[in-house]
Amino acid sequence: MEGLRERKKRETRQRIADIAMGLFLQRGFDDVTVAEVARAADVSVNTVFNYFHTKEDLFLDRSEDVENLLARVILDRRPGESAVGAVRRDFFESLRDGDWRYGMHEGADLFTRRVRESAALQARLSLMTRRREELLAEALADETDADPDDVTPWLVAAQICSVVTTLTRHFAVRRMAGEDGDRIVSDIRAQAEIAFDLLEHGVGDYALRPATDG
Template sequence: MEEGLRERKKRETRRRISDMATGLFLMRGFDQVTVAEVARAADVSVNTVFNYFGTKEDLFLDRQADLEEIYRGVVRDRRPGESVVDAFRRDFLDALDTGDWRYGFHEGAEVWGRVVAESPALRARTLEIERQVMACVAAAIEEEADADPDDVRPELVAAQILSTTRLLSRHALRRRTAGESPREVEAWLREQAEALFDLLESGIGGYGRRPLVVAEDGEAAGDEEEDDVEGDHRRP
């Protein structure tokens, strides 16, 4: 259905306000810009700004709905035989190829990250968005797996996957900020992403297991100690 004139104007107004706000925040910092200044730059009233954005923080972090819809699609549109973990692995690596904003691969991500880091209000809002997005992904996994409402495994899977992508994105941003070349960061990201998603796919139960100490006679030292203990238990 063709978009109506009224809807198109509303969408354009929202985009103009968002673009003006983002430009000011990136240039001067989030806490140094008022909503009134954003309104003047966008040639609208302050009330109009709040008609489109519930809070000042939403002016800068305004793509939560897009993020949730994309992630629902990652879960819903898995290939035949593809697990949720591998679907997100593929999504992450594809995003690396295209410079996707969701994982901080877009141009200017360093400046964006600095603005968020310098604002307590934005940091708090980012955490809240992360919780809401995780709940959205967990609900999508629960639906796809036809899980019981009391089954918390979909929530665990969502938390592990999104923690992994955030961890990778955060370290990539630090490396770029430290002066590593895009090629170096990309190579590191690909290697680490494959390793971390492999770990998620196989399960973390065996990771970090302390190796047994093998004695000269070829027996594990732990086994010998266990035998001694059992022998003590058998004594009258």
């Protein structure tokens, strides 16, 4: 059970993060200082840094959840469910519910725009993406009792992450272009079916050039 002290710390952290994100989305990440966030949250700068080690952590306050997402999905998969099957199910559940965890939610376009405006955020997001892939590969290796020299978990992790990243990017780009959210989700759903089918059945016959006569 969460104690009163832990609950207050969690609530304070969330309040600071929410206020910071509001400022970042309104004005841009590089144009807001940590001191301004502290004043808006009515806390000291030291308090902000007690909860967030860097300014980037304020913007990406859910980074740990994002990095661990796919590994957690694999570890929590159902009996008889494959790695790809588990991610596929979780992805479509998120799409159905409008959940944030795959980046397909209201406000994703503005979030992406702010990231693209900041080199610091782009660098940090690249590290998060790499870490997510590493954690997924490690989970796959553990679950399959793979030999340390076996690259299969890493190959599978790279392919799963590539599909998720591509679909997420496609959603954000179309939202930034002003397309209707419901239409994008409908298209993403169809494209995701194809993407996960490719993961499950392979790409060996994709772009097969017809044989020539003779």
